[in-house]
Amino acid sequence: MRVVLQRVTHAAVTMEETGERRKIGPGLVVLLGVGQGDVEGDVDYLVPKILSLRIFSDEYGKMNLSLEDTQGQMLIVSQFTLFADTRKGKRPSFTDAAPPTIAIPxxxxxxxxxxxxxxxxxxxxxxxxxxxxxxNDGPVTLIIDSPPKPAIEK
Known part of the structure; x- marks a missing residue:
């Protein structure tokens, strides 16, 4: 799994088809990409990691507090394009992104x-x-990948 994490003062997402808008106050935006071979353990690794990252400022201006410490909010948006491969040609390939049957759960x-x-x-x-x-607050933007999977021998 791959996450682009942004510390925000506020954020919102609007669904183009319905116009429904969902918003948060101070906290984190998580752009979440699910890749080929990702499993439940990747989620189990990322969630506590993200919630405990000390990327919010304390009373001295030091990044010393987590989302849990600040009781911040989170906006989570699926983003298969985080697995784009742009090394060949001019059109990105998304073959490294997991299909919806794996990604949605x-x-x-x-x-x-x-x-x-x-x-x-x-x-x-x-x-x-x-x-x-x-x-984006700071701006603070981090890219976090779940741990690599062991190679499968053929």
């Missing part, structure tokens, strides 16, 4: 685990055209 597991930890959460809609508004 893992995305939903991620959302459920964040909510179970008491974080106020909003989401986009898997596979929908969306407009995402992000007010």
């Amino acid at each position: 893992l995305y939903e597991r991620f959302v459920s685990q964040v909510q179970a930890r008491g974080v106020t959460t909003q989401t986009g809609e898997f596979g929908a055209d969306m407009r995402v508004e992000i007010s």
Whole structure:
């Protein structure tokens, strides 16, 4: 799994088809990509990692507090394009992204685990055209991958 994580003052996602808008206050935007070979263990690794990352400022201006410490909110948006391969030609290849049959349950597991930890959460809609508004705070942007899988011998 691959996550682009942004610390925000506020953010929103609007579903193009319905016009429905979901928004958060201070917290994190998580752009979540599910790749080929990702499993539930990737979610189990990423959720506590993201929620405990000390990327929010304390009273001295040092990045010393986590989302849990600040009781921040989270906007989670599925983003298969995080697995784009642009090395050949001019059109990105998305063959490294997991198909919806794998990606949707893992995305939903991620959302459920964040909510179970008491974080106020909003989401986009898997596979929908969306407009995402992000007010990046800092700016602080991190890219986090789940641990690599062991090679399978053939």
